[in-house]
Each structure stands twice: as structure tokens, then as C-alpha cells.
Amino acid sequence: MQPQRYWREIPQRYRLEAGRCKRCGKVFMPVRGICDSCRSTEFEPVRLADRGKVHTYTAIRVPPAGFVAQTPYVLAVVELEDGVRLTMQVADCGPDEVRVGLPVRVEFRKINEVGKSGVICYGYKAVPA
Amino acid sequence: MREVAVIGVGMSKWGELWHQPLRDLACEAVLKALAQTKVDKVESIHVGCMTGGLFAGQEHLASVVADYLGFAGVPASRSESACASGGVAFKAAYAEVAAGICDVALVVGMEKMTDVGGDEATYALGTAADQEYECYNGATFPGLYGMMAVRHMHEFGTTRRQLSQVAVKNHANGLLNPEAQYHAKITFDEVESSALVADPLRLLDCSPITDGAAALVLCPLSTASKLGKKAGVKVLGLGHATDTIALHSRKDLCRLAAVETAAARAYKMAGVGPKDISLAEVHDCFTIAEIMVTEALGFAELGEGGKLVASGATAMGGRIPVNTSGGLKSKGHPVGATGVAQLVELVTQLRGEAGARQVKKPRVGLAQNMGGTGGSSIVSILGVA
Amino acid sequence: MVGICGYGAYIPRTRIKVEEIAKVWGTDAGSYKRGLMLEEKSVPSPDQDTITMSVEAARKAVRRAGIDPALIGAVYVGSESHPYAVKPSGTVLAEALGSTPECHTSDFEFACKAGTEAMFVASQLVKAGSVRYAMGVGADTSQGAPGDALEYSAASGAAAYLFSAEKERVVAELLDTYAYMTDTPDFWRREHMFYPRHGGRFTGEQAYFRHILAASKGMMAKAKLKPADFAYVVFHQPNGKFPLRAGKMLGFTDKQIGTGWLVNKLGNTYSGASPLGLTAVLDEAGAGDLILVVSFGSGAGSDGFVFRATKRLKSVQGLAERTRDMLDHNKRYVDYGTYLKYRKMIIMNE
Numbered sequence: 001m002q003p004q005r006y007w008r009e010i011p012q013r014y015r016l017e018a019g020r021c022k023r024c025g026k027v028f029m030p031v032r033g034i035c036d037s038c039r040s041t042e043f044e045p046v047r048l049a050d051r052g053k054v055h056t057y058t059a060i061r062v063p064p065a066g067f068v069a070q071t072p073y074v075l076a077v078v079e080l081e082d083g084v085r086l087t088m089q090v091a092d093c094g095p096d097e098v099r100v101g102l103p104v105r106v107e108f109r110k111i112n113e114v115g116k117s118g119v120i121c122y123g124y125k126a127v128p129a
Numbered sequence: 130m131r132e133v134a135v136i137g138v139g140m141s142k143w144g145e146l147w148h149q150p151l152r153d154l155a156c157e158a159v160l161k162a163l164a165q166t167k168v169d170k171v172e173s174i175h176v177g178c179m180t181g182g183l184f185a186g187q188e189h190l191a192s193v194v195a196d197y198l199g200f201a202g203v204p205a206s207r208s209e210s211a212c213a214s215g216g217v218a219f220k221a222a223y224a225e226v227a228a229g230i231c232d233v234a235l236v237v238g239m240e241k242m243t244d245v246g247g248d249e250a251t252y253a254l255g256t257a258a259d260q261e262y263e264c265y266n267g268a269t270f271p272g273l274y275g276m277m278a279v280r281h282m283h284e285f286g287t288t289r290r291q292l293s294q295v296a297v298k299n300h301a302n303g304l305l306n307p308e309a310q311y312h313a314k315i316t317f318d319e320v321e322s323s324a325l326v327a328d329p330l331r332l333l334d335c336s337p338i339t340d341g342a343a344a345l346v347l348c349p350l351s352t353a354s355k356l357g358k359k360a361g362v363k364v365l366g367l368g369h370a371t372d373t374i375a376l377h378s379r380k381d382l383c384r385l386a387a388v389e390t391a392a393a394r395a396y397k398m399a400g401v402g403p404k405d406i407s408l409a410e411v412h413d414c415f416t417i418a419e420i421m422v423t424e425a426l427g428f429a430e431l432g433e434g435g436k437l438v439a440s441g442a443t444a445m446g447g448r449i450p451v452n453t454s455g456g457l458k459s460k461g462h463p464v465g466a467t468g469v470a471q472l473v474e475l476v477t478q479l480r481g482e483a484g485a486r487q488v489k490k491p492r493v494g495l496a497q498n499m500g501g502t503g504g505s506s507i508v509s510i511l512g513v514a
Numbered sequence: 515m516v517g518i519c520g521y522g523a524y525i526p527r528t529r530i531k532v533e534e535i536a537k538v539w540g541t542d543a544g545s546y547k548r549g550l551m552l553e554e555k556s557v558p559s560p561d562q563d564t565i566t567m568s569v570e571a572a573r574k575a576v577r578r579a580g581i582d583p584a585l586i587g588a589v590y591v592g593s594e595s596h597p598y599a600v601k602p603s604g605t606v607l608a609e610a611l612g613s614t615p616e617c618h619t620s621d622f623e624f625a626c627k628a629g630t631e632a633m634f635v636a637s638q639l640v641k642a643g644s645v646r647y648a649m650g651v652g653a654d655t656s657q658g659a660p661g662d663a664l665e666y667s668a669a670s671g672a673a674a675y676l677f678s679a680e681k682e683r684v685v686a687e688l689l690d691t692y693a694y695m696t697d698t699p700d701f702w703r704r705e706h707m708f709y710p711r712h713g714g715r716f717t718g719e720q721a722y723f724r725h726i727l728a729a730s731k732g733m734m735a736k737a738k739l740k741p742a743d744f745a746y747v748v749f750h751q752p753n754g755k756f757p758l759r760a761g762k763m764l765g766f767t768d769k770q771i772g773t774g775w776l777v778n779k780l781g782n783t784y785s786g787a788s789p790l791g792l793t794a795v796l797d798e799a800g801a802g803d804l805i806l807v808v809s810f811g812s813g814a815g816s817d818g819f820v821f822r823a824t825k826r827l828k829s830v831q832g833l834a835e836r837t838r839d840m841l842d843h844n845k846r847y848v849d850y851g852t853y854l855k856y857r858k859m860i861i862m863n864e
Contacts, residue, residue: 009261014610030262056283056382058275059328060267064255065248067267068862069560069855075272075327077377085377087263091561092527092846095328100283108569108610109561110597111266115864120597122606123266125561127527128844 001112003119013123016050016106018084019043027084050106051129052080057102059095066112074098078126080106091125103129130227133364134514136357137162137346138473143461144310146340151185151241155194158344158466159237166346166357172231174198174205177218177238178465183253185241194237211257212414214238215468216498216507219345220369226347233356238469239342250338254464257501259375271335271415273376273502275327278417280382282329284432287420289329291435293320295416296333296458298444303455305445305486310339310461334416339461343470350514361514362479365493366399368392369507376502383432387506388425388497395495395508396427403427406449407491408478410471412499412506413456419443422497423451426508445486453478453486468498468507475511516641517687517821519581519678520830522574523793524567524653525671525780525840528557530853532666538850539661546666551754555669555781557848558655560856564593565603567672567786568653569610574834575649575674576611579683586613586676587645590636591621592628592785594703594710595655607651618645625701626750627811628652629785633675634817637688640677648677654784659709660859667753669781673789673837685827686796686805692733692818694725701812717812718756725816726750726760730808733818741765745803748774748791750810752782773798779841785811792821794837799823 011017012030019031023040031043057076060067067073074090076098090098091109104126111123139161141154155176163169174195182188191205208218215238222234242250255264258273281287297317303309315333323332353361370390373379379386396402403426411426413419420434428449429437437443443451454460454474457467475494477483492513499506531554536543547553558567568591576583589608596603604619622628622635629652636650653672658664678684700721703710713721726749734740741747747770749757754777761771774791783790788809795805800823807819854860 005261009265010609014606015612055377056276056280057328058272058279058330059325060269060272061325061327062251062269062271063248063267064251064264064269068248069858070267073267075267075276077276077382087259087268087375087377088266089561091559092844100279108566108573109559110563110566111561120563120565121265122566122610125266 001114001119001121006119006121014108016048016124018046018048020046027082029084029086048084049081052078052104054090054098054100054102054104055079055085056100057090057098076126078104089125090127092127097128105129131229132350133223133226133347134350134353134357135345135362135364135472135476135511136348136353136359137165138476139344140308140470140473141342143308143339143341143463145243147243149340151181151187152193152197154239154241154340154342155237155344156197158342159198159235162344162346165359168233168346168356171200171203171233171235171346173222173225173234174200174203175218175222175234175236176205176207177215177236177469178207178240179209179211179214180253180256181241183256185244210505211500212412212464213468213498213500213505213507214465215343215470216509217369217468219469219472219509220367220507222347223364223367226349232348232352234347236345236347236469237342238466240463240465241340242338242463243340263375269327271327271330274415274417275330276376277382277421277502278329281417281421284383285435287435289321290317291420291439292329292334292416293317294438295413295419296320298438299413299452299456299458302445302453302486303459306455306460309455309459310337311459330415330417336414336457336462339463341461341463341466343466343473345469345472353514360480362476362511363514364509365401365512366395366510368394368398370394371505372503374501374504383421385421385425385503385506387503388422388499388508391506391508392426392497395510399510401493401510405493406495407493408450408453408488409495409497410454410474411451411497412467413452413458414462418499419451419456422499426495426497450488453483453488471496471498472509472511479511479513515681515684515687516637516677516679517684518675519647519680519683519685520575520579520676521793521796522571522578522674522834523672523790523837523840524570526556526558526562526567527844527846528559528856529554529845529847530557530850531847534850535666550666551778552667552781553778555667556671556783557853557856558670562670563597563655564591564595564653565597565606567670568603568607568651568674571653571672571674572607572611572649572651575676578830578833579676581647583611583613586611586617586647586649588618588636588639588648589613590632590649591651591653592624592632593653594623594625594628594784595657596621596623624815625812626752626784626787627809627815627817629673629789630807630809630817630819633789634691636675637677640679650675650677652785652789654786656782656784657709664712667782669783671780671783671786671790673786673793675789684824685830686821686823689820689822690733690737692729692736693815694729694732695815696725698814700814721812721814722752722756722810723760725814726808726810727763729816729818730764730806733806733808733820737820739804739820743804744770744806746773746795746799747771747806748788748795749808750788751775751777751791754778776837776841790837796827797831797836797838799827801825801827
């Protein structure tokens with residue numbers, strides 16, 4: 001991954017910065033240009049909750065390039081306390097320990113590294129709360 | 130709008146075609162399709178391919194295909210909608226013929242998937258998901274469908290055995306299809322003891338990596354008997370829809386809204402309903418997908434797809450046979466070719482040429498092709514002309 | 515008044531026991547456990563490094579301080595395991611906290627003393643009135659060569675301190691500081707080398723004890739305090755024995771040392787070691803308690819700090835997870851093979 005592609009997502013990945021539609025209040029992660037509920041184009045920044053629960057999950061046993069060292073890893077759709085759902089790994093949690101409804105909190109983790117010499121990519125993961 | 134007929138269908142050999150480069154893939158399928166017609170020249174070419182770039186380093190595929198078919202000069206374009214690329218290419222060709230823009234159109238679906246390693250293939254397929262908010266975090270397609278399966282099991286009590294039933298059924302069907310990639314009867318035990326790929330999905334819950342192509346020749350129904358050599362099959366209905374790119378953006382992870390919408394549009398256009406369908410080819414990229422798709426198509430109520438397959442209703446000889454070709458599971462899944470190959474199966478069945486797997490006197494066939502986790506879907510309904 | 519207005523710790527959940535390492539090298543686990551007074555150590559997951567742990571510790575510090583992170587004017591990270599050779603850890607931390615762009619940021623390196631260096635500079639900037647709030651973090655994913663004695667102790671963790679001159683916010687007033695440095699090559703890692711080297715027994719008397727003792731005495735003399743005045747004392751803790759022995763030599767009791775003595779279950783978190791001892795003390799201390807902190811970094815030197823807990827401390831202790839809770843709960847033990855995988859010590863294909 002080239003650094004610019006990683007860099008432009010930093011507010012979302014480091015601080016869970018999302019966008020809330022100024023008209024209808026719907027929250028988008030990441031922020032987008034048009035609200036799909038009310039067609040408004042005005043958004044205000046909002047920080048997502050850092051706690052939630054597992055809505056659904058899997059355990060990845062056959063990883064894409066760059067994720068081998070972490071395999072197997074638990075991947076989940078997490079429903080945060082503000083109702084926003086996001087796909088993230090559940091770290092410090094074995095495939096046999098995860099379940100629908102598991103309370104989690106969000107931690108700052110390393111997501112991937114671009115080889116031995118590339119940029120280190122950070123972001124959010126859930127951990128059992 | 131003119132009514133449109135399919136007068137020629139063909140499939141290349143499907144499998145791990147080590148000798149065959151991307152550029153040659155289309156040829157075998159197209160020659161077979163043209164051989165079923167009296168046509169030797171087409172007016173338009175529509176190619177469906179997900180990512181020739183990532184799988185084989187080749188884009189600009191419409192021109193590549195036209196050139197290697199000896200049709201350089203003919204207008205050609207390429208449609209991309211991930212694994213629904215083939216279905217979307219068919220729609221583009223259909224629209225041209227229906228609108229009178231051309232009188233003979235060729236549809237080619239193709240994918241060359243074995244020129245990359247396993248993790249590169251996982252990456253390439255992953256580009257059909259939300260790259261920055263799913264794949265960045267380690268999502269894979271088996272993983273995304275695994276999460277759909279977990280939720281479906283959680284909400285509706287869908288069972289491991291019901292997932293297995295899809296694989297067992299489709300491999301049984303594939304055994305009867307000489308063109309299928311895998312000719313192997315598989316048992317419940319084999320499915321349930323195969324390697325975990327993304328819980329709860331195991332290797333035999335997943336469609337394979339396949340090289341292959343499929344082709345269709347389309348013309349107005351009015352000229353079908355003149356240009357075709359075989360019994361006419363016409364397009365009754367077509368529906369196409371999209372949904373959010375990321376699975377997590379959906380209100381309900383157990384529903385495939387794009388499939389529901391595409392089906393509703395296709396049923397309406399064709400003037401038929403789920404009960405009128407003689408057979409269906411659906412996008413069983415993973416076993417859970419077939420269960421969810423049969424619900425979205427109205428073959429079962431929401432949450433009842435597992436019970437539907439367990440009841441045998443979708444097996445050969447059942448109320449509504451699903452994936453008589455063997456489906457993506459057994460026939461293979463060269464992603465861009467799949468949507469076209471589904472229509473090849475429908476035409477073959479509607480003509481009564483399906484041999485050992487022939488459904489008894491089918492009148493109406495439905496094909497459902499899907500991109501990503503259901504971010505796009507196209508439903509086509511064909512009938513005996 | 516200048517002092518700590520927020521503090522936070524982070525200890526990874528993964529642990530490896532001394533027995534698991536000893537088994538591989540055919541050594542006697544019992545003698546290591548007795549000799550080092552060490553039972554197990556923390557291990558970072560493959561997705562944890564100095565930066566990720568710093569962020570987690572620093573977020574706890576901000577939560578306890580209850581301040582707007584945009585007002586943090588300086589962010590310093592001390593570590594000998596910065597993930598990048600060139601590119602600061604501090605910018606990631608500052609960005610994750612929401613302290614950018616009006617924020618001075620720097621990375622420190624001084625073996626195990628880099629964390630207190632960051633605290634030293636952060637506190638002095640606040641004292642000088644240059645910035646309103648300043649963050650100093652000590653964090654490490656420590657390296658020890660396989661088969662070396664350090665492999666049993668080299669651990670991972672982070673502690674973060676937010677300094678302020680706003681009297682009503684301070685939970686531990688910084689009364690005084692002291693520093694004692696010499697050039698002593700007791701432990702080092704050359705550029706591009708994966709593992710550090712050390713001088714064996716030379717690291718003891720001439721390095722650790724000489725600097726810890728001199729800095730402790732110098733600090734107390736400067737602050738006009740004696741051992742009995744302190745409720746708590748925290749020394750750098752490369753193993754269980756050294757800080758206890760140093761304490762005894764200086765006239766401290768085991769009780770004064772015990773609260774901040776984490777090493778038997780944590781291992782040596784290098785730049786995080788004495789800062790984590792202090793977070794454990796701040797989790798317990800009450801108003802008026804005097805705390806002595808003396809770090810040690812190979813190369814070599816010690817930083818001394820004297821803090822006095824304020825009334826406010828009790829009200830912030832429960833606002834984030836306590837150090838001992840992280841140390842004692844939710845542990846995930848790994849075998850040596852998994853440890854190697856986590857520490858990237860298995861040769862992989864690119």
C-alpha cells in the first residue's frame with residue numbers, strides 16, 4: 001500500500017472519526033458526500049463509541065497476503081454503542097472464545113505491514129471487554 | 130423494445146487450464162456457441178470479467194477478446210460487477226438487441242484465475258468488498274460469507290448440516306454434468322471434516338478457483354428461427370440491483386436486498402412468480418449463499434432456506450431444482466464467466482438437451498448472479514419461445 | 515505547582531512462563547525463577563508494538579486527566595523499540611490522541627531510561643510555561659536474544675503521563691528532579707542488529723547499582739528528604755532482585771518498594787519499567803504520600819523524581835483500568851513456538 005492511501009484514512013482509523021448527517025442524524029463511517037436516508041450533503045464530524053458488542057463473527061484461517069502472522073484471527077461485525085456497525089478483528093480472542101453478543105471495546109492496533117520496508121498500517125480492533 | 134432470443138450457447142473446458150492463457154479462453158466457448166447458430170459474424174461483443182488485471186495482468190479485455198476471436202473491428206466492451214460481471218455483460222447485450230442497436234450480439238464471460246498464488250487470488254477476490262473498511266482489516270470473501278452464516282444460524286437456527294446439504298446436493302448434480310470442474314460425489318462427513326477456511330465455512334463449503342469462459346449469442350426473437358438452429362429460448366425478464374458495498378452497512382445481514390429487488394423486477398417483467406420457475410441456477414459461491422439466495426428469490430420464507438434445501442425441494446426431481454449444473458460449487462467459478470454459464474445451463478435445460486440432469490419439461494428458468502457479498506445482483510428469467 | 519494530571523498503563527494480555535523458555539534451552543527454570551525472582555513476562559501480540567501500547571496508555575492518561583487532547587502541546591515517546599528506524603512514534607500517538615497539529619513531538623531513546631526522559635522533558639516544558647499540557651510515555655516491546663538470560667525477562671508494556679501546571683488538575687505534584695549520567699557501555703544494540711548485547715555481570719554493580727544508588731542519594735539530598743519520608747519508592751526493575759537489593763542498600767523497606775514492584779509477573783518492560791511501577795503506585799497512593807522514582811538506562815544513567823500525591827488522585831484512580839488489574843487478569847499464556855511467531859523470530863517468506 002502506498003502511504004497516501006493509508007494516510008488519508010487516518011482520522012477514521014486512529015480516532016474513529018465518522019460523519020453525522022446534519023439533517024437526519026444518520027452516522028456514516030467513513031463520512032460520505034450524500035446521506036442515503038435524506039440526500040443531505042452536510043455532515044458534521046462525530047467520534048464513534050469505543051465499546052460495543054459482536055453482531056456476527058468468523059475466524060479467518062486462510063488469510064490474504066500480509067495477515068499470515070496473525071492467522072487464525074477472529075473477524076467480526078461489531079455493533080458499537082451508538083448503533084454504528086463496523087468490520088474489525090477481535091484481538092486477544094481465540095476462535096472458540098468469540099460469540100454473538102460478546103461485549104468488546106476498541107483498541108489501537110497494528111493492522112498490517114507492507115513487507116519489511118513499507119509503511120506500518122495501524123487502526124482499530126476490538127478486544128473482549 | 131424487441132423480444133430477445135438466445136440462439137447459441139457454449140462453454141470452454143472449466144478447470145485449472147495450465148496451458149491456456151487468458152487471451153485464448155473465450156475462443157472455445159464462442160466457437161461452440163456460434164456452431165449452434167447460422168451466424169458467422171457478430172455485430173457487438175460484451176465481455177464479462179471481474180479482474181483480468183489482478184488475475185492475469187491484462188485489462189482492455191474487450192479488445193483482447195475481439196482480436197483473438199478474429200473479430201477485430203467489431204465494437205466490444207467489458208462489464209465489471211465483481212462475480213456478477215457475466216450477468217451484467219448479458220444485460221448489456223440484451224439491452225442493445227432489445228433496443229435495436231444491433232441484431233446479433235455475443236456475450237462472453239471469462240476469468241483466468243490460476244495465474245496467481247492463493248493469497249493473491251484471495252486479495253483479487255477481496256477487491257469486490259470494501260477495500261478500506263473490510264479488506265484493510267483482514268476480511269476475505271469466505272470470511273464475509275462466514276459472518277453471514279453465523280448470523281443466519283444465530284437468528285434462524287440454520288444448521289451446519291443444512292450448509293453441508295447444499296454442497297452435497299450440488300456435487301451430486303455436478304456428477305451429471307460433463308462440463309463441471311469437479312466430478313466427485315461428496316458426503317456430509319467429507320464436508321464437515323474438510324479444513325476450516327473461515328468459521329463456520331469449510332473448504333467444501335466454498336466454490337473453487339477456476340479458469341474458464343462461457344458464451345451466448347443473442348438476436349431479436351423475430352429472427353431467431355432464421356439465425357438459430359435449435360429450439361428457441363427467449364428472455365422473459367431481467368432485474369438488476371445493487372446494495373451497500375460493505376456487509377456491515379446493511380440493516381439486516383441475513384437479507385440479500387439486491388437479490389430481492391432484482392428478483393422482484395425480473396418477476397414483474399416476466400409476469401411470473403417464484404412458483405412458476407421450473408429450475409434455477411443461483412450464485413452458490415458459498416453454501417450459505419445458496420440458502421440466503423433461495424430465500425431472497427422467494428423459494429422459501431426468510432430464514433427457511435436451510436429447511437428448504439434439507440427438504441430436498443431444491444434437489445434434482447424436487448419442487449424447484451436449484452443448480453442442476455452443479456452450481457459454482459461443483460461446476461466451478463471462474464468469476465466473470467459464472468453469470469453467463471448459468472444462462473448456458475438454463476438454455477440447455479429449456480431446450481431439453483441436459484442429458485442425465487435434464488429437468489422434466491421445464492418452461493421457465495431463472496438465473497441469479499451476484500457480486501461481492503450481494504453488493505450487486507442480476508436475475509434473468511428465460512422461457513421456451 | 516507542576517505535576518501529573520493524568521496517568522495510564524498498558525500491559526498486553528499475552529504471557530509466557532519462565533518454564534516455557536527454560537524447556538527449550540535445557541536450563542533449570544527453578545534457578546532462573548529464584549535468581550531473577552521472575553515467574554513470567556508479558557509478550558506483545560503480533561499486532562502490538564511500542565506505538566499501539568503508547569496510544570492505549572496515553573488514552574487512559576487523557577481519560578483520567580479529563581482534558582481536551584487538542585490542548586496537549588507536547589507528546590514524547592521514550593522507547594528502544596520504536597517501530598520505525600526513521601519516522602517518529604510520537605506523531606502516530608499525537609494523531610491518535612487528537613493532539614495534532616499544534617503539538618511538539620519527539621521520540622527518545624536511552625535504553626531503559628527513555629520513558630523517564632520523556633517524562634522529564636514533558637514536565638519541564640510545562641514548568642517552563644512553554645506548553646499547557648505535555649505527555650511523556652515510556653513503552654517497549656523489549657528484545658532479548660534467544661537463549662540469553664534477557665530472554666526470560668524482556669517484556670512489553672507502556673505507561674503514559676500527562677503533566678500540567680493547573681493546580682486543580684494535578685494528582686501528583688512534581689517536587690523535584692535529579693539526573694545522574696556517565697558513559698558506561700553495559701548494554702547496547704548497534705544499528706541494523708536485531709538483538710541487544712550486554713556486558714554480563716558488568717551490568718550489575720558498575721551500571722545498575724552505581725547509577726541507581728547515586729541518583730537516589732542525589733535526589734534525596736537535593737529534595738532534603740530521607741528514605742523514611744517516602745510512602746513508596748519505584749526503581750528500574752530489570753529483574754526481581756536488583757530493585758529489592760538497591761532498596762535495602764538505601765534503607766527502604768520492602769513495603770515501600772512492593773506496590774511498584776511488578777517485575778516478578780511482568781518482566782522487564784525496559785522504557786516502560788519504572789513508569790509502570792509508578793502507575794501501580796498512583797493506583798494506590800493517597801493524598802500527601804511522597805513517592806520516589808529512580809529509573810536506570812544502560813549507557814548509562816538514572817533520572818530521579820519526587821512526587822507528592824494530591825487529594826485529587828483518589829478521584830481519578832478508578833477512571834481507567836488499574837495497572838495491577840491488567841497484570842493479574844485476562845492473561846493468555848503462549849508456548850514458545852507461538853512466542854516466536856508473535857515476536858517475528860520465525861523466518862517467513864516475504
